[in-house]
Amino acid sequence: AQNDTEEQSKSTRVSYSMIGGLSNQLDVIRETIELPLKNPELFTNYGIPPSRGVLLYGPPGTGKTMIGRAIANEVGAHMTVINGPEIMSKFYGETEARLRQIFSEASQRQPAIIFIDELDALCPKREGAQNEVEKRVVASLLTLMDGIGSEGHSGQVLVLGATNRPHALDPALRRPGRFDKELEVGVPSAVERADILQKLLHTVPHSASVEELNRLAESAHGYVGADLAAVCKEAGLHALRGVLGGSTHLSDQQLKGRVTVTLQDLTWAMS
Ligand code: ATP
Numbered sequence: 229a230q231n232d233t234e235e236q237s238k239s240t241r242v243s244y245s246m247i248g249g250l251s252n253q254l255d256v257i258r259e260t261i262e263l264p265l266k267n268p269e270l271f272t273n274y275g276i277p278p279s280r281g282v283l284l285y286g287p288p289g290t291g292k293t294m295i296g297r298a299i300a301n302e303v304g305a306h307m308t309v310i311n312g313p314e315i316m317s318k319f320y321g322e323t324e325a326r327l328r329q330i331f332s333e334a335s336q337r338q339p340a341i342i343f344i345d346e347l348d349a350l351c352p353k354r355e356g357a358q359n360e361v362e363k364r365v366v367a368s369l370l371t372l373m374d375g376i377g378s379e380g381h382s383g384q385v386l387v388l389g390a391t392n393r394p395h396a397l398d399p400a401l402r403r404p405g406r407f408d409k410e411l412e413v414g415v416p417s418a419v420e421r422a423d424i425l426q427k428l429l430h431t432v433p434h435s436a437s438v439e440e441l442n443r444l445a446e447s448a449h450g451y452v453g454a455d456l457a458a459v460c461k462e463a464g465l466h467a468l469r470g471v472l473g474g475s476t477h478l479s480d481q482q483l484k485g486r487v488t489v490t491l492q493d494l495t496w497a498m499s
Contacts, residue, residue, distance in 0.1 A: 242297035248427040248453065249420025250291060253411055257299060260409060261386065265303045265339050268384055280376045281387040281406050283347070285394040286413035289454025292390040295413065296343040299388075306337040312349030316365070323350075323361070324368040331372040331385070338384035347389035351398045366398050373406050415452055421445035424453050428460045434489035444494055462497035463489050 244254055264271050264278035271278045284292040293309065300307035308330055317323045334340035344350060351366045376385045389407055391397060401407050416424060422445035429436070436444070448456065467489045472478060 248424030283407040305339040312346035463493040
């Protein structure tokens with residue numbers, strides 16, 4: 229993988245069970261994304277073209293990339309992550325060439341998912357005033373997406389676009405056959421934050437009760453998943469510092485079983 233894309237590796241394996249607070253979205257995904265990726269013939273036999281593009285929209289850090297990784301993992305799909313701003317190049321034709329290469333690789337490795345983070349940077353709407361580079365990039369992305377499911381292509385390639393600003397996208401991208409499904413991944417409610425905390429702490433030795441975590445989640449107004457993940461990490465470091473007590477040479481064995489994250493660590497990390 230080059231530095232503007234990233235491929236799914238073992239260390240980034242994400243399953244649906246690790247994603248908190250998005251159960252409605254995950255239900256929709258199972259039915260409308262997973263099924264056609266796994267069994268495209270189910271759809272094509274009935275003349276229903278499988279979706280080629282799905283737009284996930286919502287603020288940063290709410291779990292959009294996680295969703296992409298979880299689908300890829302569940303379906304056993306190859307996944308390439310592209311970052312919109314990073315792949316935009318001022319050099320003539322370079323962005324289009326990279327896109328062509330990524331789509332061609334995906335079609336060779338079907339089922340495959342192409343995840344485009346910050347899609348709006350790649351395809352902005354500029355009220356008839358897109359610059360030359362942007363015009364060419366939008367046109368080539370559309371051509372590449374229209375090619376999915378055509379000859380030599382069984383259609384098991386899905387493009388997931390993530391954006392913070394769905395209305396800033398070139399409207400041509402949101403027509404049928406392109407990003408024709410949209411799913412909101414919004415800021416979590418208190419109940420959803422509690423679910424996210426439970427999931428983040430699932431593999432962490434901790435002593436906070438369900439009620440305590442619920443109360444903590446309630447007080448974390450405005451926190452998204454990425455913020456809660458940062459809180460858990462800070463709390464873990466705080467607990468570790470407490471056990472180390474200034475010493476720097478305890479072995480893993482000595483530490484094992486002694487670091488438990490408490491409600492105090494979590495509260496400290498949140499303040
Ligand atoms: P961006 O738009 O900035 O790329 P994103 O919506 O794609 O953000 P992710 O990259 O999926 O967000 O989330 C960042 C990290 O935050 C995840 O690796 C995970 O640790 C945590 N996280 C975010 N949302 C959730 C969630 N719903 N459940 C559990 N963890 C979450």
